[in-house]
Amino acid sequence: MAMTKSANGTAQRRIRYSAAARRKGSRRQVNTLPLVSPSVIVLFLWMIVPLGMTIYFSLIRYNLQNPFLTGFAGIENYEYLLTDPALWTAMWNTLILVGSVLVITVVCGTLLAVLFDAEFYGRGIARLLVIAPFFVMPTVSALVWKNLLMHPINGVFSSLLRGIGLEPIDWFADAPLLSIIIIVSWQWIPFAFLILLTAIQSLDNEQKEAARMDGAGPVSMFFFIILPHLSRALSVVIMIEMIFLLTIFAEIFVTTAGGPGLATTNLPFLIYARALLDSDVGGASAGGIIAVVLANIVAIFLVRAVARNLDQ
Amino acid sequence: MTKQHQDKLMITGLAWFVAVVIFFPLFWMLLTGFKTETEAVTTPPSLFFAPTLENYEEVMRRADYFKFAWNSIFISGVATLVSLMLAVPAAYAMAFFPTKRTKSTLLWMLSTKMLPPVGVLMPIFLLFRDMGLQDTQIGLIIVYALMNLPIVVWMLYTFFKEVPREILEAGRMDGALPKDELYHLLVPLSLPGIASTALLSIILCWNEAFWSLFLTTSDATPLTAFIASFSSPQGLFWAKLSAASTMAIAPILVFGWMSQKQLVRGLTFGAVK
Numbered sequence: 001m002a003m004t005k006s007a008n009g010t011a012q013r014r015i016r017y018s019a020a021a022r023r024k025g026s027r028r029q030v031n032t033l034p035l036v037s038p039s040v041i042v043l044f045l046w047m048i049v050p051l052g053m054t055i056y057f058s059l060i061r062y063n064l065q066n067p068f069l070t071g072f073a074g075i076e077n078y079e080y081l082l083t084d085p086a087l088w089t090a091m092w093n094t095l096i097l098v099g100s101v102l103v104i105t106v107v108c109g110t111l112l113a114v115l116f117d118a119e120f121y122g123r124g125i126a127r128l129l130v131i132a133p134f135f136v137m138p139t140v141s142a143l144v145w146k147n148l149l150m151h152p153i154n155g156v157f158s159s160l161l162r163g164i165g166l167e168p169i170d171w172f173a174d175a176p177l178l179s180i181i182i183i184v185s186w187q188w189i190p191f192a193f194l195i196l197l198t199a200i201q202s203l204d205n206e207q208k209e210a211a212r213m214d215g216a217g218p219v220s221m222f223f224f225i226i227l228p229h230l231s232r233a234l235s236v237v238i239m240i241e242m243i244f245l246l247t248i249f250a251e252i253f254v255t256t257a258g259g260p261g262l263a264t265t266n267l268p269f270l271i272y273a274r275a276l277l278d279s280d281v282g283g284a285s286a287g288g289i290i291a292v293v294l295a296n297i298v299a300i301f302l303v304r305a306v307a308r309n310l311d312q
Numbered sequence: 313m314t315k316q317h318q319d320k321l322m323i324t325g326l327a328w329f330v331a332v333v334i335f336f337p338l339f340w341m342l343l344t345g346f347k348t349e350t351e352a353v354t355t356p357p358s359l360f361f362a363p364t365l366e367n368y369e370e371v372m373r374r375a376d377y378f379k380f381a382w383n384s385i386f387i388s389g390v391a392t393l394v395s396l397m398l399a400v401p402a403a404y405a406m407a408f409f410p411t412k413r414t415k416s417t418l419l420w421m422l423s424t425k426m427l428p429p430v431g432v433l434m435p436i437f438l439l440f441r442d443m444g445l446q447d448t449q450i451g452l453i454i455v456y457a458l459m460n461l462p463i464v465v466w467m468l469y470t471f472f473k474e475v476p477r478e479i480l481e482a483g484r485m486d487g488a489l490p491k492d493e494l495y496h497l498l499v500p501l502s503l504p505g506i507a508s509t510a511l512l513s514i515i516l517c518w519n520e521a522f523w524s525l526f527l528t529t530s531d532a533t534p535l536t537a538f539i540a541s542f543s544s545p546q547g548l549f550w551a552k553l554s555a556a557s558t559m560a561i562a563p564i565l566v567f568g569w570m571s572q573k574q575l576v577r578g579l580t581f582g583a584v585k
Binding site: 032034035036038039040042043046047049050051053054057112115116118119120121122123126127128129130131132133134135136137138140141143144145147148149153154156158159162163186189190191194195198199233236240243247249250253254255267268271272275276281284285287288289291292295296298299302 | 320323327341399421461557
């Protein structure tokens with residue numbers, strides 16, 4: 001019923017549209033250039049000018065502390081960086097961080113969305129509580145977790161562990177990367193939850209009802225009805241999270257400063273350390289280019305996936 | 313008690329348990345902000361105590377909270393306005409007069425978001441230094457407006473596409489110019505969409521913590537960077553950290569709570585109807 005109606009509407013629109021187009025043929029040719037170009041031009045400049053400079057810097061010797069160190073370096077900066085074990089550690093950490101947070105947030109977000117799709121008492125309020133972390137700035141969440149919760153002596157977690165007779169964990173010394181993963185996941189679960197809940201709620205109730213009548217249990221319902229329906233929402237969640245997770249910085253900056261050792265140094269933090277702590281502009285720029293290349297490899301796949309969704 | 317009722321009670325218990333666990337860090341932060349510094353670090357942590365406002369007074373008096381808050385408000389607001397001004401015409405053109413380049417332009421815009429900020433950290437840092445934009449509000453406004461522009465264009469595009477063409481066409485036949493059509497028809501019609509786009513942009517600016525840490529030192533420092541200054545503390549500071557944090561997130565949290573429904577609509581980029 002609803003479908004016929006909307007199909008009718010589309011057809012009608014198409015007819016009226018072409019009639020209007022014929023009548024006002026000249027008007028249809030609106031020159032979109034002045035409307036679109038400001039955005040395109042500023043974005044292009046914002047992308048190309050710094051990127052060009054980064055490429056240039058990555059090829060010269062440039063140290064803020066040492067003005068006598070000049071000249072063309074060629075691939076020296078890249079060579080130095082690529083043979084530095086720190087780079088590989090940082091890349092590995094980036095991968096682990098992004099991968100685990102993605103898995104945790106998508107799995108928890110989906111389960112939560114299914115849970116909150118059901119009717120229960122006080123759902124509206126509970127939902128507000130769940131989405132709250134999304135609005136919290138990274139520096140606040142990192143510092144609150146590090147001090148109030150994860151502190152080895154006075155933190156809440158230590159008290160809880162001691163309460164049940166276990167040894168408290170010194171989170172940032174014994175499991176630094178895991179601690180960061182926990183904090184970042186906490187920040188991003190609400191996002192996945194919100195998007196996926198909206199997607200689940202848009203699922204046709206009749207379809208669910210029909211499946212239930214055919215004897216589908218909750219488990220098969222989830223895997224055969226709900227999950228397939230979520231694919232587009234999931235691709236949006238993964239894309240947006242990827243953009244933000246690849247560039248995580250503040251959480252590390254205020255908690256571990258990349259340490260102990262290199263345990264929590266991801267690519268952004270390594271570049272920051274090179275640039276502002278070692279004043280090595282050339283080396284940092286080479287690192288920046290490597291980060292850009294990596295991000296682009298990821299982006300190619302993501303953009304493809306989104307483009308597919310656009311077609312539908 | 314029926315089976316259905318029992319199920320509902322069980323789900324209620326489970327869902328509320330999860331919700332409370334997720335919200336706990338923020339609840340604990342709020343609570344700690346009202347403790348004295350000594351109470352804040354006692355073990356086992358105290359749940360009942362005589363609340364005090366001294367941390368809030370202290371943070372406002374000594375740390376000049378209002379300066380940072382004003383920077384956050386001003387920078388987020390103006391940056392959002394700038395990106396809207398750039399994005400509305402672009403999204404309008406793309407939604408109603410698509411050409412064969414439109415889709416690739418949209419995807420290209422999104423792909424600029426994939427450029428990691430660290431990749432351009434040094435040039436921006438040096439450019440800002442040489443142009444005197446370091447530690448200025450205008451500097452951060454430029455960066456934030458450009459940073460969010462792709463997302464803003466995308467969201468507006470999604471919302472504009474939902475506006476029935478007939479209305480705009482009727483206006484056009486009455487002789488409305490594209491400019492009138494945009495400002496007198498489309499903008500009022502899609503005001504909820506524009507508002508939720510603006511909201512998301514404000515939230516993203518408010519919580520941005522990469523450029524704010526690098527490009528400001530004191531004058532233009534927003535709340536994100538102000539809170540970061542608590543990472544190298546002296547003495548007892550948990551209660552003050554909590555009070556300052558509560559004040560830093562409260563406005564945007566309330567803002568986000570009030571508008572969650574519209575926000576989600578925009579955030580799905582039209583992938584979820």
